[in-house]
Structures are given as C-alpha cells and as structure tokens.
Amino acid sequence: MINTLSERIACGDRLTLARAISSLESNDERAHDVRQAVLGRTGRAHVIGVTGPPGAGKSTLVSALIVGLRQRGRTVAVVAVDPSSPFTGGAVLGDRIRMGERQSDEGVFIRSLASRGHLGGLAAAAGDVIDVFDAAGFDVVIVETVGAGQSEVEITRYADTRVVACPPGLGDDVQAIKAGVLEIADIFVVTKADLPDARRTESDLNAMIGLRRHADWTPVVTKVSAPSGEGMDALVEWLEQRPQRGLRHAPGGAQQARALVTRCLGADGFGQAMGMQLLYAAPGEVKLRMRVQRMHINFNKRCHGGAIFSLGDMALGLACNTYGSIATLVDSQMSISTAVEEGEWLIAHATEVARSRKIGTYQVRVSRARDDAHVALLNGVVYVIDKPVEVAGDGPA
C-alpha cells in the first residue's frame, strides 16, 4: 500500500499529489503515510525559497521564473504559503497562473497552503510538501512566503537557494529586512526596477551587505522588472548555475532538528511572549532573533540584561535539545559588552562546544543585527536526561 503510494507520487500523478498535499496540509490520518512514502526519495530538486514583504512582487517574480525555467526545459512546482489569510497571496498566484498560458502545462504544478493550525505547523507542512514535489521528480520547487515572521524565515530554511524580493522604496522596512532576512539571503532581487526608487534600493542593499563584518559569504544583489522582463534571464541563469541543490538534506538530521526546534519554540509561552523568532536550527546549533521592545527596556532606557540573558538562554536551551533528548541548564554565566536600545534586533547564535552522554557545554553569542556588533557572550553547561523531548500540544492538532 505504502509502496503503491510512493510509486504514484514518483510518477507525478497529479491527483495523487493533490491528495497527498491536502493530507499534509490538514495533518490528517494519511499524512504519516505520505511522509513515509517520500522518505529516501528526495534531494534531487533545486528548492528555491522566495520571500519578501507583502506586495513586494514575489508572485509576479515567481510567474516569470516559471516561464524562464520552462523555456530551459525544467519542470517546476510552486508552494505558495500564506499564513495570514487563505484567500490572498498563494491563491492569487494560483489563479493568475491558471488563467495564463501555463494552464495545461503538465510540467508545472502550483499549490497554495493556507494557515490551518499554528505557524510552526504550517512551516512543517510546507517542508513536507516540498519533499512530495521533490519525490515526484520536479526539477525545481519554488516556495513563496511573505517575509515577516518566524515561520517565513523557517520555511526558507527548507530551501537550497533563498531569494529575498525587495521592492523599491522600502523605507523603514529596510530595518526589518536587515534583521534576520539578511542572514538568510543568497540573492536580493530588487523588484519593479521600472520604478524610480529601484536604483536607490539596489545601492542601499549593496551598502548594507558591505557593512557586514566577518561574513563568510556575500549575497548577490540584482534588479528585475516584470513589464519589460529586464533582468529575468540573468536571474534564471544565475539560479540554474547554483550548485547548491540538495543542501537542505545535508547529513546529521538538520531537517529533524529544525522541525523539533520549531515546535519547541512555538510551545514556549515565555519565548513567544518575549517575541523570540527562529532563524536557524541544526543539530547542536540554533539562531534566534528578538526585537527589543518597550517591555525589554530597563530604567536606563536600554535593553534589560535579563532580556538579553533570556534570549541567549532560549537559544542555548533549544540548541541542547536539538538531538531529541531532554537537556537542562545547570550552570550559566554571561558577559555584556554593548548597550542596546529599543527597536534594535538582537540575534542569539548558540553553538555546541562539547557534548558527552550526560554533559553538554554550549556558548551563545548575542549580537546586534544592524551592524553585527558584539552584545553579549553566554556560556552554559547542560545536563542530558535520557528521555525524549516532549512538546506540549504535539500530535494531531
């Protein structure tokens, strides 16, 4: 039975795919069979995440990418994720493409995912849907998400290549893009290049990237315009040249670690109340961000040391639980070097220094997202308990 399902998915049978995705979306009793059916059959597709602020031109860009990739003989599946409303975004994209020339193209499959449960669940479902398309043999899987919160950033983590769409004239939103999204972008695409502010946005982005110290990679900045098609060929060509496909399936259970951490953070009342968001998770490693808000401010109008410790502690706590066994903090120490003001974004990057069967040593570097300034360093020792991590509210929702 399960074999039959794997085979039908592998053949790319459209009705099977549609049903499989519906099961994953609602996490019904067949969802488990679907996950089993695609196990070990993934890792071939190039998964491209497209994120960016609302109205950035993401769907328009995705439509143009479909055209460009089809011209090069690639088959393309699209997952449009819209956590806010089931009726906009993805649905609009689907309609637009369905109405266009791709209507009867067997080489294209578009599906929008609407929010049913909490965001973490949506991110996990998107990851599973990507696997289904991958197992079905699509050459390219594109995931469109609105880049604002944790789940969006999390979803792009399932991608091999991350495209951040930046419309001209972002204004204050540039700050939001700087925080976190800068961390994940492989390429910034300035959309609507036909608009007057496009050049300025392009140079702002280049300046912002130049500011980064100790960066071990440099994202690319490019410009496109939908009406004229400017820059589209070059972008498709750049994507085609990427050797990174399959990276999301790097060994070591990165995907499982991400899924677990997403659920843990989603179920953590304190972390949620503080506004902590997940940027990255891998075995023994977690990156979180948090915007310094009024509630984090001390009497001296600076971010409270306790708030910084909380963020660091959360990152550490998640990092030491990524393997699936419960680990608890038994000793910790923190030094602070920079005061942080309201409105800034903080990033906490927890890494594993050493781990034995019972004891783990972790370090967390807290930095200011804007300029990567060092804010605090936290060291912690955890005690590992030989019991599986259980997340409140887990299981069929």
Ligand SMILES: Nc1nc2c(ncn2[C@@H]2O[C@H](COP(=O)(O)OP(=O)(O)OP(=O)(O)O)[C@@H](O)[C@H]2O)c(=O)[nH]1
């Ligand atoms: N002038 C101009 N307008 C564009 C271009 N690309 C997209 N737009 C317009 O920008 C608006 C938003 O485009 P979408 O592609 O729906 O943007 P989106 O980021 O998918 O939007 P959401 O999914 O709602 O967040 C639409 O009115 C588009 O027609 C472009 O290259 N030039």
Ligand SMILES: [Mg+2]
């Ligand atoms: Mg859209």
